């Protein structure tokens with residue numbers, strides 16, 4: 001089992017965190033240490049959630065500034081920085097979606113640009129979302145257009161329209177999430193291929209990269225749907241009861 005192994009620069013002791021209790025010093029984080037290594041976890045698509053949780057709790061206590069009132073200002077700033085980095089690493093690795101994106105970026109050193117083509121798995125959903133978006137846009141456009149009193153009254157009477165668009169968009173929102181869960185269900189399979197020899201691990205990487213593209217595509221779709229839902233909510237219908 002891989003665990004966090006750190007060496008104290010002052011006393012050469014083997015540590016399991018970036019703080020040496022003997023020397024009361026914060027150990028520098030070597031260059032190139034990624035979130036996985038920072039938490040002593042293997043660099044792979046799936047992680048042991050219990051282990052992540054335990055390591056996080058242990059290190060949170062270790063790096064908690066309140067536990068080190070004796071540190072000088074420089075060391076105090078350093079321990080705060082360890083603690084902030086721990087929170088970032090934990091938040092990223094805990095969420096499968098973020099972990100996948102992070103791992104792909106890490107392995108390609110940010111050299112790979114995500115494909116802009118519609119991932120095949122998302123094609124049907126894409127069409128459904130585009131339809132709902134363009135219908136909602138038509139309604140929003142009509143809502144913003146200056147209207148005569150009579151037109152405004154007619155628009156207000158058709159208030160069921162707004163609900164209809166909101167419903168269609170809410171449905172798209174759910175479908176986007178369902179698709180995301182479905183995509184993430186592949187993680188276990190990809191992970192099983194991860195340390196296999198040659199072609200299989202290559203296939204695992206390609207599948208992971210495709211998964212990252214699908215997830216970021218779904219994120220963009222979701223953002224568009226969300227934006228229209230917010231706009232729909234902001235449409236004010238004229239009050240017909242007012243004289």
Ligand SMILES: [Zn+2]
Nearest residue numbers: 008011020023
């Ligand atoms: Zn030491």
